[in-house]
């Protein structure tokens with residue numbers, strides 16, 4: 001992968017461009033705003049694309065809702081890259097159909113990470129869900145992952161594989177952030193140092209994650225629902241506001257199911273079963 005054009009100057013572009021240039025890829029930028037393109041180019045030692053793209057890799061780092069329109073504009077602009085990849089976790093290659101119609105190999109490479117605007121470059125060993133409309137496009141997506149020293153996650157053949165994968169990612173990342181917010185709103189007014197509470201809750205989450213990474217979510221489950229302490233669960237619900245109680249109740253069912261399956265596995269001598 002020798003040269004690439006990154007479209008968009010948002011959060012992912014800001015993380016992707018320096019990661020690519022650090023590995024010797026010549027990157028040019030395209031934006032709706034010449035000022036934003038010039039600013040990111042100056043910050044990353046890259047250039048602003050003038051005119052149509054010839055060869056190389058086109059990377060569409062634009063919001064999911066803009067992908068079809070940007071692909072259409074790119075095809076109309078006469079871009080003729082070897083491959084065009086988008087970075088959405090939800091869409092498959094079909095959203096780039098206008099480019100495919102123009103003879104471009106189309107695919108996707110979704111970095112399974114959380115990238116705020118102004119954050120650091122994309123890290124190595126990140127999981128990437130990648131694929132393409134054709135084997136050649138899928139290989140090109142894989143090459144991008146290799147260049148960035150990531151770990152490819154191929155999807156199965158199911159018709160809803162990509163949507164299910166992305167829903168899982170959103171559930172975990174957005175859901176955890178929302179849980180943390182609810183937890184702070186619940187206990188923040190009751191402690192003397194809200195910042196210490198935040199650190200403590202994040203440490204708690206991190207320790208659960210370390211356990212879940214090692215042994216799976218069921219084995220990592222702790223707390224009163226897992227222990228069957230129903231009086232404690234009822235006591236929690238009493239002090240929660242409506243929204244927190246609603247979320248807590250909806251999570252009780254999977255927690256109890258996991259705990260029951262774990263207990264059954266332990267009693268039948270199947271260690272580690274979920």
Ligand SMILES: NC(=O)c1ccc[n+]([C@@H]2O[C@H](COP(=O)([O-])OP(=O)(O)OC[C@H]3O[C@@H](n4cnc5c(N)ncnc54)[C@H](OP(=O)(O)O)[C@@H]3O)[C@@H](O)[C@H]2O)c1
Pocket residue numbers: 007008009010011012013030031032033036037060061062063064066069070087088089110111112113114115116117
């Ligand atoms: N952020 C994450 O954590 C994350 C993680 C994994 C994957 N992704 C995926 O990466 C892609 C980009 O996400 P992002 O977080 O970088 O989004 P973003 O911060 O909103 O930035 C996207 C950029 O696209 C350009 N853009 C916005 N609307 C546009 C439009 N209607 N037409 C053309 N260009 C438009 C803008 O750049 P200009 O104004 O310079 O044109 C904007 O800064 C999405 O597919 C997203 O799903 C994001």
